[in-house]
């Protein structure tokens with residue numbers, strides 16, 4: 194990549210505090226130059242066809258699997274996450290390559306129908322999907338492979354050129370992906386990584402035809418506002434405060450294992466982390482005992498080998514302060530800390546896996562996104578109270594319900610105000626690429642995955658074909674009183690019943 198960037202930014206290992214390397218801090222002019230090259234290259238990629246694009250994605254899947262160590266080391270180094278958390282990213286990314294290589298053809302195939310409209314009756318109608326052109330993907334630091342790059346795969350499969358703006362905190366995985374795609378035969382300038390901070394992201398928003406953003410609600414709003422100036426469509430995947438409801442008839446072992454894993458994996462730095470738990474009173478003590486014992490047994494530290502530790506570092510320095518603030522606020526307002534509750538002394542940034550009880554919605558740990566290894570647990574009188582509390586949130590990304598009665602679980606799910614609900618599970622729907630994943634309320638706009646996850650990167654064109662037809666249709670000029678009466682009678686017969 195040729196750029197005129199002169200500034201550089203250090204990339205730090207959050208688990209040790211060491212600087213790993215420096216990367217270019219691209220200016221708006223650099224981004225404009227990348228966009229111009231991408232636009233020049235895109236028509237060729239768009240014309241190459243889905244099969245040719247799928248071949249590149251299949252090669253990338255194999256490349257990823259052949260170079261797992263390199264990816265694991267890079268992801269662990271720049272995020273401080275455990276080896277097993279990084280492995281999960283690789284697994285889901287490989288699945289993403291396979292899914293989009295296999296499904297893009299079906300989702301983007303022409304849709305043909307015959308119109309039943311009284312005015313266009315019998316006309317052949319084709320709905321077709323054209324690449325939108327140049328897509329900007331702005332990614333977060335928590336999953337540099339799967340959350341930042343993952344959204345590029347359907348955009349590329351749809352025939353677009355893509356500029357990926359990774360978080361300034363975790364650009365190294367994105368640069369490795371750039372190398373991988375080039376090795377796999379992706380034409381030059383179709384995928385470019387624009388390293389830098391917020392201003393680089395703004396420049397990307399200004400230069401692309403579509404923005405896919407993942408990150409905070411605050412920045413998501415700013416991105417949408419900026420994109421409005423050029424009427425650029427956006428898809429926003431933002432924060433969450435995912436609730437978990439544990440009913441009295443739940444399998445408490447499964448519920449406790451899921452709470453601990455889905456609340457604390459990746460140190461809780463997951464948009465679909467379990468961030469608050471509501472437990473029906475009859476099983477509250479038993480559930481609490483199980484969760485507490487499990488959290489006490491977790492090992493924490495810098496990423497070592499596979500299976501070495503369960504909980505890693507806090508990737509982004511300001512996040513540590515947010516976690517501390519939420520725990521302190523809860524303590525001040527009457528919560529008790531049953532496990533953890535402190536940051537560890539350096540080197541590196543670590544916050545202990547933490548269990549909080551006697552919490553309520555006056556505390557920020559129950560209402561604001563913590564994005565850390567905390568599990569606030571609240572006793573509720575019944576399921577109705579749990580639903581009310583779960584919905585008492587500005588967010589609506591995902592939720593979990595635990596009950597042995599699936600019908601009841603589904604009925605509760607239907608009352609929850611969020612984009613996805615797992616019954617007797619959490620988070621796993623992210624790997625169900627067939628189904629849309631997106632948030633309600635301040636959690637997002639649009640969705641990833643499924644048909645809409647690739648069609649959003651397209652311009653839709655409707656082609657209407659009129660074959661055998663009279664010289665003049667009934668509704669065409671010149672108007673006459675007789676034909677007007679005929680049309681009026683027909684419309685009344687059709688719609689007046």
Ligand code: NDP
Nearest residue numbers: 332333359360361390391394395408409412431432464562
């Ligand atoms: P941000 O929303 O600030 O950053 C997300 C991405 O947007 C990064 O690449 C960032 O670049 C970029 N960016 C920042 N400002 C702009 C801008 N004005 N225009 C365009 N792009 C911009 O998230 P943070 O990293 O600051 O994390 C803040 C909070 O977001 C966390 O505390 C957490 O609650 C939430 N979060 C949610 C995630 C999710 O998956 N939904 C993931 C990560 C965080 P740069 O990083 O270089 O500033």
